[in-house]
Amino acid sequence: MLAYAGPNLPHALLEASGRNAGPLTWNVDRAMPAAERWLESKFAPWTRSVLQDWADGALDHLEAVLFSRADDSAQRLYYYLCELQRSGAIKGPEPLILDIAKGPRESSIARDEAALRKLAARLGVDEAALSAAIAAGNCAQQIASPSPAGPNVCLIAGSPLPDDRMHRMIEGEGWAAVGRTLAEVWQDVGPPVDEGGDAFVALARQLHARRVDTRGFFDRSGTLAERALAVGVGAAILWLIEEDDTTVWHLPAMRAALEAQGLPVLVATRRDWSCRDGIDAEISAFLAGVCA
Amino acid sequence: MSAEPTTKPSGQRSRKDLACTAAASAYQKQFGADLRRRVVDEGEPFAIVQADTPHEIFHVMGIPIITNQWWSAYISAKQLSNHYFEVMAQAGYPKNSCKYCSLGLACTLANDPKTAPWGGLPKPTVLVARMTCDCIQHVFGQWADALDSEFFPMEAPAWEHKDPRWFAHSKDQWEQVYDADRIALAVSEMRDLIALLENRTGRKFDEAKLHYLMERINEQEGYIWEAAQAIGKARPCPVSIAEQMPNTMIPQWHRGSDWAVGHAKRFRDEVIERIVAGEGTAANEKIRLMWIGAGVWHDPGFYQALEERMGAVFVWSMYMPFAGPQYIREVQGRPMEALASRICSMNEVLHLPPWMNGWMTSEAERCGIDACVVLLPPENRLSQSGTKITAEALEKAGVPVLMIDADMVDAGNWDHDRMVGMVAEFLQKRGLA
Numbered sequence: 001m002l003a004y005a006g007p008n009l010p011h012a013l014l015e016a017s018g019r020n021a022g023p024l025t026w027n028v029d030r031a032m033p034a035a036e037r038w039l040e041s042k043f044a045p046w047t048r049s050v051l052q053d054w055a056d057g058a059l060d061h062l063e064a065v066l067f068s069r070a071d072d073s074a075q076r077l078y079y080y081l082c083e084l085q086r087s088g089a090i091k092g093p094e095p096l097i098l099d100i101a102k103g104p105r106e107s108s109i110a111r112d113e114a115a116l117r118k119l120a121a122r123l124g125v126d127e128a129a130l131s132a133a134i135a136a137g138n139c140a141q142q143i144a145s146p147s148p149a150g151p152n153v154c155l156i157a158g159s160p161l162p163d164d165r166m167h168r169m170i171e172g173e174g175w176a177a178v179g180r181t182l183a184e185v186w187q188d189v190g191p192p193v194d195e196g197g198d199a200f201v202a203l204a205r206q207l208h209a210r211r212v213d214t215r216g217f218f219d220r221s222g223t224l225a226e227r228a229l230a231v232g233v234g235a236a237i238l239w240l241i242e243e244d245d246t247t248v249w250h251l252p253a254m255r256a257a258l259e260a261q262g263l264p265v266l267v268a269t270r271r272d273w274s275c276r277d278g279i280d281a282e283i284s285a286f287l288a289g290v291c292a
Numbered sequence: 293m294s295a296e297p298t299t300k301p302s303g304q305r306s307r308k309d310l311a312c313t314a315a316a317s318a319y320q321k322q323f324g325a326d327l328r329r330r331v332v333d334e335g336e337p338f339a340i341v342q343a344d345t346p347h348e349i350f351h352v353m354g355i356p357i358i359t360n361q362w363w364s365a366y367i368s369a370k371q372l373s374n375h376y377f378e379v380m381a382q383a384g385y386p387k388n389s390c391k392y393c394s395l396g397l398a399c400t401l402a403n404d405p406k407t408a409p410w411g412g413l414p415k416p417t418v419l420v421a422r423m424t425c426d427c428i429q430h431v432f433g434q435w436a437d438a439l440d441s442e443f444f445p446m447e448a449p450a451w452e453h454k455d456p457r458w459f460a461h462s463k464d465q466w467e468q469v470y471d472a473d474r475i476a477l478a479v480s481e482m483r484d485l486i487a488l489l490e491n492r493t494g495r496k497f498d499e500a501k502l503h504y505l506m507e508r509i510n511e512q513e514g515y516i517w518e519a520a521q522a523i524g525k526a527r528p529c530p531v532s533i534a535e536q537m538p539n540t541m542i543p544q545w546h547r548g549s550d551w552a553v554g555h556a557k558r559f560r561d562e563v564i565e566r567i568v569a570g571e572g573t574a575a576n577e578k579i580r581l582m583w584i585g586a587g588v589w590h591d592p593g594f595y596q597a598l599e600e601r602m603g604a605v606f607v608w609s610m611y612m613p614f615a616g617p618q619y620i621r622e623v624q625g626r627p628m629e630a631l632a633s634r635i636c637s638m639n640e641v642l643h644l645p646p647w648m649n650g651w652m653t654s655e656a657e658r659c660g661i662d663a664c665v666v667l668l669p670p671e672n673r674l675s676q677s678g679t680k681i682t683a684e685a686l687e688k689a690g691v692p693v694l695m696i697d698a699d700m701v702d703a704g705n706w707d708h709d710r711m712v713g714m715v716a717e718f719l720q721k722r723g724l725a
Contacts, residue, residue, distance in 0.1 A: 037680065037684075038680050038681055038684075039680065040668065040673070040676035040677060040679060040680060041668075041670060041676065042670070042671065042672065042673035042676050043673065069449070069450045071426070072425055072426035072673065072674075073426075073673070075450060076644065076673070076677055078450075079454075079644045079645055079646075080645060080681065082454060082645075082646075083454075083645035083646045083649070083681060084681075086454075086456075086646060097450045097452065098450075099449050099450035101447045101449060101477075102423070102447075103423070103445050103446070103447050103481075104445070105481070105484060107447075107477055107480040107481060107484070108447055111447065111449060111477055114473065115450075214426040215423060215426060215429065217429070217433075217445075240386060242388060243673075245389070245390055245425070245426050245427040245673060246426045246427060246430060248385060248386050248388075248389045248427075249385070249389065249427060249430035249431060249434060250430065251384055251385060251386065252383055252384035252385060255384060269386040269388075270386055270387070270388050
């Protein structure tokens, strides 16, 4: 079976292989000596858990793990794991990388197509199987679950969340919460893929245009403002973890875009991904103030 | 508007043993003045580029470039870095955002000609960066917006051919070492960049000129590599890294020019002269040190601080020996591809395993290194990357390693005496002094 780590991956291709084990999971609420030994401080927190699991043999049941080039921590972890395996320090599944190029030009799209064909060859997936998986994936997308909306909803934006622990904090204050967890970001299959033409070309174009990752070229503050407006939220939290080196550059514009809608905004930067840094009390005070 | 800069620098100047060091600094100072005249006073088209982009294209087309890292070091040397970090904080950017690549953006956002070097940069034709980390495209994108210009991103594609001994084959077998498809992608992007520059500036690119430039660069980097080889073998070390850096980097900003080739030769000759005369950078060399990381531009005197007291000499930093494996290229009748092979992994080999640890452990052996000091910038994933695995490889090879949390352009958490004391204590603790 094949698991994956990172955003902006070709879910239809993984499904077509018949060996998709889904995303890797994480548990950062524990000691991780292997991660401390080999990973530097600025790596995304989930990488620590994955490296620890790898070193502990917890992933030995997998044949391979596919990492995304569309996330810097994911791609660096790929090289670390390859080297640690080469040196004999760890064992475990084979690390693979999908070279997702995001540059705004045709050569980057061609690079994505080549990367998809290479991965398909590695997984034994032909174009017919990929086309079928794309069609099935497009169908499944039409059944979408509703998410909360309205003035009693608090939007969480910024760094992807570890799980729903911040949602629960907000719900504890009598509000509903919308905000994406990292697992949701990774599992997001994106908009429908064009059907009818070359499946690899279509999938490459879809991946290239995706807006889920840290390397995509798009207006992040505008996208956030649209979302806040669409949901009709009554408050927003801009939450950035210490290791974030992408959204930090858009924080002033994101804050301004939300405040331009008249929304109260709690800005919390350099935070602990595990949310054990007092963010619960800050959220409580913030939402109480909004109510008042 | 921004507050006036207030800084309390603790950095110290470095001692210069070579005549050519002053010559390089003087040339760069004059170049800076000329560049300022050309782009600020005369409004000549220019580009802002990252260090790991194909400068050669701009040189061939006669388009001046301002390298972001050089501009950052320039701002830092003017003791303005803390001021601009504060400007960014006031603008709402978190204080832990990556500092090395964003000083130039901060200077532009401050919009304060009275304080800014050169009164601030005018609008460039284009800004160019390879997307080697997650933050650079955002920094350059916003910088381009602030300057009302255009950002030209270049891919930093995944590299699946992982040869720990890449440095042994990169000069002539570059197509195998760096992957033919990665080279082809970089060539395609460079052709797009050339088209953009020709359209915007009216200046023409000539591939024959590039071929000639590549050969001249080979000659230049050959002198630097020859000097690096000699320094590795010489006892005592004739030149500290405090002087290796400017004599490598300044010509490299002008690579392939008559001055750069001539200066590299002069530097090599002065190095050899000192070796022949038995002159060392320290009077009594006892410990040969390796420095891993970018230069601490705000405290160049750090590198020579323990020479007399402990005989501890910084013999190695990446800049000079990098000239051999990463710059010299057999052109093989394909200058664009040879150039692409130079730039398509310039960052990766310095910051990712297995290339980083493979090269640095080999270099430690070549240079007879006794101990290593690694810079670990707390807020820069790219610069941190590979350091722990490399440190472990060096320790395994018998080289003790000290890792220090500090930033190459942020003097805020740097105290000269404390850092020197930390290195001294480490050397004593590990039985080297």
